[in-house]
Amino acid sequence: MILCERVHAQQQQDQHKNYSLHEPEMKCISNGKNHKSYEFGQKIWVTSTNRHNWIVGITLCQGNPYDGHTLKQAIATTEQITQVDVTDCFVDNGYRGHGCVGLAQVHTAGSSTRKLTRT
Incomplete structure (x- = not known):
């Protein structure tokens, strides 16, 4: 009930803020996209x-850290986990x-240094 009262009272x-009653650790993440x-x-x-495409690791990040960090x-x-150097x-x-x-x-997406030429 305390959580319900807190959600009702928030401005x-x-x-x-609390964004979810069933998952209180949910956060609002700004992603910088216009749409x-x-x-x-x-x-x-x-x-x-x-x-x-074998998934070898999944980790939950606390808060909203910058991806590069x-x-x-x-x-x-x-x-x-894999005992192999990346x-x-x-x-x-x-x-x-x-x-x-x-x-x-x-390798960052969309940053290919290779140029396609017309033949």
């Missing part, structure tokens, strides 16, 4: 193999400016 400008600027839930990262931990966890890492544009130099070669 639009309140800082720490859908807010999402509700929790942030996770998923690591999978490149060739056969979670990359070192994701690579280290994947190497620990050589290539394919990520989306949220990981730009990740700062992971020397761990693995990081």
